[in-house]
Amino acid sequence: MDPPHCFLHNKKKNKTFRRIRSFWLTTGATWSGLRPGNSTRHTAVLRDPRRRKTFPNIPSLSSSLPLSYRNLNLLRKRLASEKTTKERDPSPGGLRRVCCCREREREEETDGAAPGVRMLQGRDGAVMFSANADATSAEEIEDVDAEPSSLLELHPSGAIMGAQNNAFAPLPDIDAFLHNTGLNIDQIQQGHVTPGDSPSPDHVSVKFEEPRYYCAEHAQEGVTGQSQAMFVDHVDEQDQTMWEEQLQTVDMHEVRKNLGKMQPLIIKEVVKDIEVACKLLNIPSDPHYWTVEHVEKWLLWTLHQYRLPPLNLDYFRMSGVTLCMLSEDDFRFRAPRCGDIMYAHLDVWKTASRIAGLHIFPESEEEDLDKDDLSSPTTVKEERTSPPPSCNGVKGLTDRPAIGPITSMTPNHQAGIHLWQFLKELLLQPESYSHCIRWIDRDAGIFKIEDSVEVARLWGLRKNRPAMNYDKLSRSIRQYYRKGIIKKTDISQRLVYQFCQPIAGVTVKKEP
DNA sequence: GAGAAGGAATTGG
DNA sequence: CCAATTCCTTCTC
Secondary structure: OOOOOHHHHOOOHHHHHHHHHHHHHHHOOOEOOOOOOOOOOOOOOOEEOOOOEEOOOHHHHHHHHHHHHHHHHHHHHHHHOOOOOOOOOOOOOOOOOOOOOOOOOHHHHOOOOOOOOEEEEOOOOOEEEEOOOOOOOHHHHHHHOOOHHHOEEEOOOOEEOOOOOOOOEEOOHHHHHHHHHOOOHHHOOOEEEEEOOOOOOOOEEEEEOOOOEOOHHHHHHOOOHHHHHHHHHOOOHHHHHHHHHHHHHOOHHHHHHHHHHHHHHHHHHHHHHHHHHHHHHOOOOOHHHOOHHHHHHHHHHHHHHOOOOOOOHHHHOOOHHHHHHOOHHHHHHHOOOOHHHHHHHHHHHHHHHHHOOOOOOOOOOHHHHHOOOOOOOOOOOOOOOOOOOOOOOOOOOOOOOOOOOOOOOOHHHHOOOOHHHHHHHHHOOHHHHOOOEEEEEOOOOEEEEOOHHHHHHHHHHHOOOOOOOHHHHHHHHHHHHHHOOEEEOOOOOOOEEEEOOOOOOOOOOOOO
16 A cells, blocks of 8 residues: 655655644644554544544544634634633623633733633643633643543533532533634533642633644654654643553554555545635635735635634735745744634645645636635735836836735745835835825925834835844945935935935826 | 944845 | 845944
8 A cells, every 4th residue: 555645754854744733733633643443444543532532434523623623713713812801790600701821911810809710822722711810821720730530521511510529610601602602512622621729619720622633653753852842742741641552552554554544534625625715716726826816815715714813914915936935934923813823724725735636727817806705805906026126216116006015026026126116115005004104295205214113024024034124124225325216305304215216106107 | 222324244036 | 246134333313
């Protein structure tokens, strides 16, 4: 039999690992280990270590994956955007306060006299509730959580089954919470309650942990200590134990065989999603062929599909090739609230599309624009290349340039953007950027940088130079003095510059 | 302290 | 090669 596809056989560990990790993370569900199954049914590959539940067959499992993932994603994202403290019914045990670790501010911890239930988010995205009003971080709860024997079931009704006193400890708002988030308790792979470290019955934490795959074989073969450490870092202790236990009894040859069977099935699911998306959006399956518009469609679709918090599309106004070149950090930088998830989705998309050998191309480029609300409100039919950088001015700059700050150039021109062009682009979109750069005298080409930090940041984004600052940007502007592109105004003012050419990008509404 | 000016070396397309 | 970046010093406001 052929060896398993791709993921596991690229020996560039870190890179492969990232891909695997994001693949499993994105597909969501716990893959706690592999067990040899019989060759016809591909059984028992996935298993939930907490509930000791084994999924009987792959198809039913794989069909449940996206749902589970989406719900969890939704939960995570809603939590992440939960900035305000919600006051609830102060009845004892009620979910009095909801906050998220990441957004949590110190002041939120102060006033609560009555015990409240806190919602916390761990480093790995795990979400926890705690009735321990003193717990301020997920880590604290994780400490409490360390003893597996103390795990208790979280009943779908929302009641905590048993507590230290073996009685019900209701969490009245949990139903509402589940309802509001669309989270179905049955779809959470791991839901359990742990008693807190305090004798008080109020100290109860509920932990929803994001299900995740991890691949025993990969861990086994993740040859370098470093990549193993990276891997293990994302597996909690109990899963780790389970994994180790299973490895004792697993014949790795069988594992490899089963893994090989499993992967295509999962990929098949992803590919199905991709095909649907391609059809719906009328975009090619290979992100490398995406135009700026395709990228935008994909972003909007993915945001919509997975209910992610909005991001600034301008920061992703680029071709598919460029998009594919962005690192995870680039994604995070451009979209702090969901960049990592978007990166993972793109990664999965790329991988699955490549493996499955998908070659979907849109039937007609013209048709896509009227597809529906998936198009950006700011979508502009635009040429794909930026204006030639050669001239002094502005030829080619339209009144509504094809770009936002982070723009629409083809890869060939991506690096070719000039600072003066960029500044004009910003100036020509006052509705978006007047807060950071604006015309003082448009006809004379005089402009003022109102927010030097922001302009530098945008420029850094465009050029993929995270270390960009105004000091450097201004040095570049000063280079233009010599070249006669930009100068200081006659009466020099701070942060005020002037384009040398009279047109200065002003009235150049359109060029034929 | 922030901005301006410009020298010098380096980077990257 | 060249535009931009990076780092730097000096000066001004």
